[in-house]
Amino acid sequence: MxxxxxxxxxxxxxxxxxxxxxxxxxxxxxxxxxxxxxxxxxxxxxxxxxxxxxxxxxxxxxxxxxxxxxxxxxxxxxxxxxxxxxxxxxxxxxxxxxxxxxxxxxxxxxxxxxxxxxxxxxxxxxxxxxxxxxxxxxxxxxxxxxxxxxxxxxxxxxxxxxxxxxxxxxxxxxxxxxxxxxxxxxxxxxxxxxxxxxxxxxxxxxxxxxxxxxxxxxxLLAYHDSLTGLHNRRSFNRQFERLLRQAQRDGKPLALLLCDIDHFKAYNDCYGHQAGDMALQRVGALLEQAARRPLDMGVRLGGEEFALLLFDIGADEALQRAEALRQSLEAAGIAHRGSDSAQVLTMSIGVACLSPGTPTELSQLFEQADRALYEAKAFGRNRVAT
Ligand SMILES: Nc1nc2c(ncn2[C@@H]2O[C@H](COP(=O)(O)OP(=O)(O)OP(=O)(O)O)[C@@H](O)[C@H]2O)c(=O)[nH]1
Structure with missing residues (x-):
């Protein structure tokens, strides 16, 4: 046919x-x-x-x-x-x-x-x-x-x-x-x-x-971001509830990493929107690699904001994973002459953890990670805060 x-x-x-x-x-x-x-x-x-x-x-x-x-x-x-x-x-x-x-x-x-x-x-x-x-x-x-x-x-x-x-x-x-x-x-x-x-x-x-x-x-299209292939916000909201219930049932901790590319507006201004898109795709690939276990989730929340939801992970390990992710972008060496923080493209990451047995809503965990991200930005960017 x-x-x-x-x-x-x-x-x-x-x-x-x-x-x-x-x-x-x-x-x-x-x-x-x-x-x-x-x-x-x-x-x-x-x-x-x-x-x-x-x-x-x-x-x-x-x-x-x-x-x-x-x-x-x-x-x-x-x-x-x-x-x-x-x-x-x-x-x-x-x-x-x-x-x-x-x-x-x-x-x-x-x-x-x-x-x-x-x-x-x-x-x-x-x-x-x-x-x-x-x-x-x-x-x-x-x-x-x-x-x-x-x-x-x-x-x-x-x-x-x-x-x-x-x-x-x-x-x-x-x-x-x-x-x-x-x-x-x-x-x-x-x-x-x-x-x-x-x-x-x-x-x-x-x-x-x-x-x-x-x-x-x-x-697939409804739940994934078309540029990076990561889960989109709709999929994140939907799956978070499911993962939260599973974590509470199995007594496992969860961690949310909010990631924001530093000075991305300046990157677009210096290199153009198309180069910006390619940079977002590279960041998406790094998040994909970081979400390697079956219940982990790499998400593009919108624009240059990403999230990594990690299942069954303690606070120390979550910080290590965030640091590894931050370093992986730095090591990718994507030149960024418009950045005040480094000569390459970098990201700031806010980490929030959820211990087993603590009843929490997505919005609370989000607020916690967002506050940490704000801190990472305020203290000079290209860093992890919790
Ligand atoms: N190329 C490209 N740019 C995008 C896309 N979505 C959002 N942006 C750009 O991302 C930029 C985000 O800028 P801001 O929110 O000011 O953040 P920033 O410049 O990274 O500043 P800080 O986060 O404070 O370091 C804007 O210029 C948007 O146009 C996209 O899909 N592709």
Missing amino acids: PNYHAWLDEVRPSPYADQLNLGFRWLRFSRGLEREYRTYIIEESFDLKRIALSVATVIWLALAALDMLVVPASHLGWVLAVRVVVLLILLVCAALILQRRHIHLLLPLSMTCILVLGVGAALIVGIAHRADPAYPYEGLLLVSMAAYFLVGLRLSEAIACSLVVLLAYVLAEWFAGLPVPRLINNVLFLAFGNLIGAVGCYLLEYKSREYFLISRLMR
Whole structure:
């Protein structure tokens, strides 16, 4: 399919943007993304599976009632026996699916339901055709349509299920002794129906994958700063509450480092806005490196203000990390002839710590770090204060 996402050129590289650019006409992403998509689709299709199960059970029971009217009494017992066995398996699968605990079993259970319905329907047609060749076989197409559209299967899974059902039908008709020309006619009808289902399913899965990539990319854009790739203030506010709760629950300390580049206005004035942007990106990369543990967070708060949120860190170590960060910018040696504090670009850092068990709001921790930053600026910049 053609790629209409020209706007991706203006977005920072990410696995989602890369995959959108690369395309996915074979309905497959790169390995990591494919795993993420499959987990997402299983979660997403849970409600669909519940509805599909209810619809399938109702239709199956309705057809059982119809069988009592149209299947000759000599074969009705067998037909009803198949209906009961299929119904029982459906109910067991439904009980497991609805518990939701067995999320890893959701896919095999859904495929089992489709296969049991399809093979059961094929058997019933075979049994009925032994007595009455006019018994409708088209119901098999309903099972395939459910596989393509109703259960949330991927195209390859839906095709696999439908082919097994088609094979079961051919065997059942062979057992029933249906004349070959009629069998060919019926198989062709089912095959064409499957073709239509497969094309529809392809288009749906393509759109579902596209939606997955775009929605993940949008989330990434909404929570990250476009210039540096760091978390933005919105993401910081959102994650801070979560980290605070986790720190309190686990009895771990937290530290907030507020970082502000010194004399950045003068830097812009001396070297231009574009050079200023590049300097901000270099600072962003240093913060990214400093936030190396999974629960640490490097943030661009706006302009030339950054923050580093460190999880499970005591006051002494937090000061050391702040000092290391300050030194790393100084050591980067980005010339700054307009600065009063040094000949290179530097930053001032205010540190605030939160001990376990101390109830604190983000605003309080922020104020504390801001006061320390103000002190660092007032005492000559290019320093760490607490
Ligand atoms: N290049 C560039 N400049 C920015 C960006 N955002 C903010 N700035 C500039 O950052 C400068 C911040 O200036 P001030 O708030 O006066 O701070 P300062 O000059 O660093 O002074 P001190 O913090 O007191 O050392 C302003 O000139 C803004 O235009 C950006 O995204 N890119």
